[in-house]
Amino acid sequence: MRASRALHLALCAVLLATISTPSGAKVDSSRGHAFEFLRLSAEPVGRALAASHLASVDGPAALAWNPAGLAEGGASAVLLAHASWAAGTAWEWGALSLRRGSSGLGLACGVLRSGTLEGYDADGRSTGSFSPQQAYASIGYGRAIGPAVSAGLTLEGLLSGDGRDAPDRGWALGGGILVHLGRTDLALAALHWAPEFEQDGERYPLPGTLRAGASIALPGRTRLHAATDYLVGEGVSARLGGEWQATDGVAALAGARLGPAGEGVSVQPTAGFKIDHGRLCFAYGYQPAAGMEISHQLSLTCLLGPNR
Numbered sequence: 001m002r003a004s005r006a007l008h009l010a011l012c013a014v015l016l017a018t019i020s021t022p023s024g025a026k027v028d029s030s031r032g033h034a035f036e037f038l039r040l041s042a043e044p045v046g047r048a049l050a051a052s053h054l055a056s057v058d059g060p061a062a063l064a065w066n067p068a069g070l071a072e073g074g075a076s077a078v079l080l081a082h083a084s085w086a087a088g089t090a091w092e093w094g095a096l097s098l099r100r101g102s103s104g105l106g107l108a109c110g111v112l113r114s115g116t117l118e119g120y121d122a123d124g125r126s127t128g129s130f131s132p133q134q135a136y137a138s139i140g141y142g143r144a145i146g147p148a149v150s151a152g153l154t155l156e157g158l159l160s161g162d163g164r165d166a167p168d169r170g171w172a173l174g175g176g177i178l179v180h181l182g183r184t185d186l187a188l189a190a191l192h193w194a195p196e197f198e199q200d201g202e203r204y205p206l207p208g209t210l211r212a213g214a215s216i217a218l219p220g221r222t223r224l225h226a227a228t229d230y231l232v233g234e235g236v237s238a239r240l241g242g243e244w245q246a247t248d249g250v251a252a253l254a255g256a257r258l259g260p261a262g263e264g265v266s267v268q269p270t271a272g273f274k275i276d277h278g279r280l281c282f283a284y285g286y287q288p289a290a291g292m293e294i295s296h297q298l299s300l301t302c303l304l305g306p307n308r
Contacts, residue, residue, distance in 0.1 A: 035158050035170055037112045037134050038192050038207050039231070042093045043081040044285030044297040048272025049241030050255030052225035055178065055187035056215040060095035060301065063108040063140045066176035066189040066211075067152030070097055070104035070142030074303075081299035089114050091297075093136075099305070102144040106154075110136040133167075134160040140174075148180040156192065158206075170197040172206050183217045208232045213239075221245035225255070235260045241270075249276040253285065272297075279303040 041047035042064035046057070054066040060079035062069030076098045083091040095108035112134040135158070142152030154174040161167030176189035189211045196203040213227030225241040237259025245251045253272045259265065272285030281301040288295075 035134070035160060035168075035197075035206055037091070037110075037136070038158075038172075040091055040112075041083070041285070041287075041297065042095075042108075042110065043079060043299045044083075044272055044283045045253065045274060045299070046285075047083075047287060047297050048253035048255060048270050048283075048285035049225055049243070050239045050257045050268070050270045051211070051229070052213060052227040052239035052241035052255055053215060054176070054189050054211055054213045054227060055185040056223065056225065060097040060106060060108070062097065062104075062142065062152070063095050063106045063138055063154060064093070065191075066178065066187055067106065067140040067154040067174060068142050068150040068176040068178040068187070068189070070106045070140055070152050071102060071144045071150040072104075072142070072178065073097075073099070075099060076304040077301055078304060079299055079301045081297060083295065083297035104142045104152075106138075106140040106142070108136075108138045108140075132161075134158075150178045152176050154191070168197065170194065170206060172208075185215045187211075187213045187215075189213075205232055250274075251276075 041051065043061050045061060046053060046065055051065065054069075057065045058069040058073030059077045062072070077096075079095045081093045083093075090113045091110065092113070093108065093110040095106060097104055097106045112132075114132040114134075136156065138154050138156040140152055140154035142150055144150045152175065156172040156174065158170040158172070159167045172192045172194035174189070174191035174193060176187065176191075179186040189209075191209050191211075192206045193208040194206050196205050209229055209231050211227055211229040213225065215223060215225045217223050221244065223243045225239075225243075227239045228236060229239070230236050237257055239255065239257050241253070241255030243251050243253055251274050253270075253274065255270045257268045257270070259268075268287060270285065270287045272283065274281060274283040279302060283299045283301070285297045286295060
C-alpha cells in the first residue's frame with residue numbers, strides 16, 4: 001500500500017510538473033509533493049497575462065493572486081473556472097467575493113481531478129485502481145486603509161489523497177498590498193507560505209510565492225503589466241502582460257513568462273480574451289505546453305449586486 005501510495009504521489013507530481021501554469025515549474029518527482037497544484041493558474045485572465053497583473057486584479061480572482069484586490073472593484077461577484085489538460089486531468093476553481101463599504105470578504109475552493117489510475121507495488125504487481133483527488137479552500141479579507149492603499153490576508157486549507165488512505169493535509173497563509181499612484185498601480189503579494197508539512201514520515205515545504213508587480217494604464221484602451229516573482233524550489237521569474245480593449249466589452253490579452261526551466265531558461269507565451277456583457281463576464285486563456293496538449297481555461301463571472 002505504501003509503495004502504491006508513493007507511486008500515486010509521484011505520478012501526480014510528474015503530471016503537474018509538466019502542465020503547471022503559469023509558473024511553468026519543474027518538480028523533483030522523487031519527492032512526491034502532494035500540493036504542487038498550488039502552482040496552477042486558478043483563472044484564465046491570470047493565465048493569459050502570465051500572472052503579471054497582481055497590481056490590477058480585483059473581485060473573486062484576487063484570492064488567487066493578491067487578496068488586497070478583494071477591497072477593489074465594484075459589486076460582489078462569483079467566478080467559476082475550468083481548465084483541462086492531457087490524460088483526462090482537469091482543474092476546477094470557484095470563488096465568491098462580497099463587498100461592503102471599503103472592505104471585501106472572499107471564499108474560494110478548487111479540485112484537481114486526475115481520473116482513475118492503476119497502482120503497482122515495488123515489484124510491479126498491480127494493487128488495484130485509485131482516483132487521486134486534490135482539493136483546496138481559502139478565505140480572504142481585503143480592506144482599503146487609505147485613499148490609495150489596500151491590504152489583504154488569506155488563509156488556505158489543502159487536502160490530497162487517493163481515496164484509500166487518510167489524505168495529506170496542509171495549510172498556508174498569504175497577504176498582499178496595493179498602492180495607486182495615478183495611472184500606475186503597484187503591488188506586493190505573498191501566497192502559500194506555511195511550515196513544512198509531513199508526508200510518509202518526511203517533511204516538505206509548500207510552493208510559497210513572493211511577487212511584486214506594476215500595472216500602467218495607457219491611452220488608447222491599453223494596460224500594461226509587469227511582475228517578478230520568487231517561487232520556492234525554482235527561483236526568480238519575470239512576467240509581462242498586456243490588455244487591449246478592442247471595443248466596448250471586449251479585450252484581448254497576451255503575456256509571457258521568462259524564467260528557469262530545468263537547467264536552462266525558457267520563454268512561455270500566453271494569450272486569451274475576455275468579454276463583458278452587463279452583469280456577466282466570460283474569459284478564456286491558454287498556454288502552449290511543449291510535448292503536451294495545449295492547456296485551455298475558461299471562466300464565467302457574475303455580478304451579484306450593483307456595480308459601484
